[in-house]
Amino acid sequence: MPMSSSNRVPVPTLGRLATYLRVLTELEQAHTETVSSADVEQQTGINAAQFRKDLSYFGEFGKPGVGYSVARLQESIAAILKIDRRQPVVLVGAGNLGSALIGYPGLTEHQMDLVAVFDNNPQRIGCQVRNLYVQDIQRFATVNETLQARIAILAVPAGAAQRVAEVLVAADVRAILNFAPTLLRLPAAVVVRNVSFMQELAVLSYHVSSNEQEENGEEQAGEQNNSVRPILHST
Amino acid sequence: MPMSSSNRVPVPTLGRLATYLRVLTELEQAHTETVSSADVEQQTGINAAQFRKDLSYFGEFGKPGVGYSVARLQESIAAILKIDRRQPVVLVGAGNLGSALIGYPGLTEHQMDLVAVFDNNPQRIGCQVRNLYVQDIQRFATVNETLQARIAILAVPAGAAQRVAEVLVAADVRAILNFAPTLLRLPAAVVVRNVSFMQELAVLSYHVSSNEQEENGEEQAGEQNNSVRPILHST
DNA sequence: ATAACTGTGTGAAAGGTTGCACAATCTAGT
DNA sequence: ACTAGATTGTGCAACCTTTCACACAGTTAT
Structure with a gap:
């Protein structure tokens, strides 16, 4: 039983919707019928709960125990983003x-x-x-x-x-x-x-030089890293 | 008396540093010697306190009652972002x-x-x-x-x-x-x-259609808006 | 000197976003 | 029917970022 009304949608959510849509298109081309939030996490690096919460701003689109219909969800997101018409x-x-x-x-x-x-x-x-x-x-x-x-x-x-x-x-x-x-x-x-x-390059440039000594092999998946150690200290 | 050591620097801060640098370059070309955080807010739309806090991750660069030396601050930020050398x-x-x-x-x-x-x-x-x-x-x-x-x-x-x-x-x-x-x-x-x-366009597309009925004349200044009313509700 | 300004640096509050954890719900197999 | 397994939708807590507000420090004028 949904209840969304005039709650406000975070801007990051809108950006992620575009990402979901991309993945759904890929899945459709692979003739996948159904997808779960865990699958989406696997494909996008975006937390499964995040995905579900993003959608919850607009209604209920999945079936518990089953997942989401790829075709249906694709249409829904396109409609939300108003890209269902040219x-x-x-x-x-x-x-x-x-x-x-x-x-x-x-x-x-x-x-x-x-x-x-x-x-x-x-x-x-x-x-x-x-x-x-x-x-x-x-x-x-x-x-x-x-x-x-x-x-x-x-x-x-x-x-x-x-x-x-x-x-x-x-x-x-x-x-x-x-x-x-x-x-x-x-x-x-x-x-x-x-x-x-410019801004993106600044972030890269800062990180390149500060990572000088680190060495580990974990995988990164998220769309954005959050913070880093400072290196310079001037006056 | 600064004390920053291995505190972590937020990524948004790094992006803003690039913006400050751009403004400082403009000011230098206009032969301005000194700038205050309020001036920077005026030029960038970024809150003055935010500017000061961003810098505080790296040290102290301003003089109370005076402001920041344009040339000095420019050098400092360039050094922080490691763009003082090619x-x-x-x-x-x-x-x-x-x-x-x-x-x-x-x-x-x-x-x-x-x-x-x-x-x-x-x-x-x-x-x-x-x-x-x-x-x-x-x-x-x-x-x-x-x-x-x-x-x-x-x-x-x-x-x-x-x-x-x-x-x-x-x-x-x-x-x-x-x-x-x-x-x-x-x-x-x-x-x-x-x-x-894609993501940016999604945000725009969503907003265009949802703004259909609004009408007011305030000025916007910030680099990012935060959230909006949802319009669609489907199941 | 002292008073009146101006403007920095920062602790603390406010605001926003993300992730966890779990009840609720559906499916499938027996 | 009933149980086991899967997966959603969401309240809540943790986290991160932004903004406020003010003590403190220079500057200028008297």
Whole structure:
């Protein structure tokens, strides 16, 4: 007997749902019918109880003593994440990274329909990348009136990010995947996720040098490690 | 009088250090000499106390009543993150994403020296990307004996990731930035950071549709939002 | 000197997330 | 039917992270 109502869903849970979905797709391709939370732990490194709790935010999907129907769970999670229908997405910034993202298979796999690419560089405007022509960012408001994209991928230089983001939001974009290393100041209703290679590299760099003396052979499985010994101490 | 010794540093702290460093570089270019934790909050959206606590893991860097010397703090953080010297980094996977990363300016800015690119696709081996020639991954062990890279960027398809990661680790790589959507099972001593656009997009997608009815104009500043109302409830 | 500010470093509180442990529930075999 | 075995959904405790709040330390002005 479920009772979820207006409880709030942790953001990490949403991220993990995407991981579950990936595993379910693999299982489906292997013609597996049923899966248990323990199986999922085995595949993802995410604790079985965590998996069950993540799902419990949205209802009850499993049968005690049996597990979860792969096909059913897949549909349910897709519905939760709203990727059961194709979603229009726009890309702004057709530089290195932007162009690479156009071909990224993960987008279509997750029903993200890249419908337009924008840039402000006259050298790039009009160019064809994959199956899309790069358009002038100045035309964004007009074009998006037709496209109605609510999700945008922002792959412009840091200096331009805030300005461009405001243009997007003015044209009804509600969610931004931001690759620029800057803080975007936007209305609270707009959701921003920052992808920062910098930060990840910092973590790696720190660890590499601090692990200098350790030596053991355990397996690691979790998606994120938690903390490490500091090494430097300066004043 | 500091007393940090073998306390453990939270991973989020390391990520934020990279952000502070970015802001400090901007401040230096604007010829600002001194900065307070409140200034940093203004620039980054990260709570001032958080900033001070993050630094406190490594020592004392500020003067009460004055703030922090921009130049000094910059050096200190760079030293903590071990990016005060150039670090050799290798890239595996010269596909779309991999190629884009070769040109990514953030790498050099953070003293990451991309010294070699590998792939297993014969069509790509030998090709020049920017200033590097793509080498056969089979030669990795040999080549890295000379290069001595400890950090690797893994931008190969999911199916190849585990296999390649093991090759890297066998050749003394200790930290991997993994762009493949798979769980890497590696010795615990190896640090893995996963970058998953999928997960970020899932969060965006979920939010876009759930925000359907809201309407308010507050500013958002933090780097991460925390939770949201669920909308779906299925069985 | 002293008073009035400003801003650091940190102990303690608040808040959020993860993992354990177990009752409840379903299946299958006898 | 009944028992044994499997596996879910969840209250609770442990853990981790963030934020508050304040003592203490420099700085400036009088």
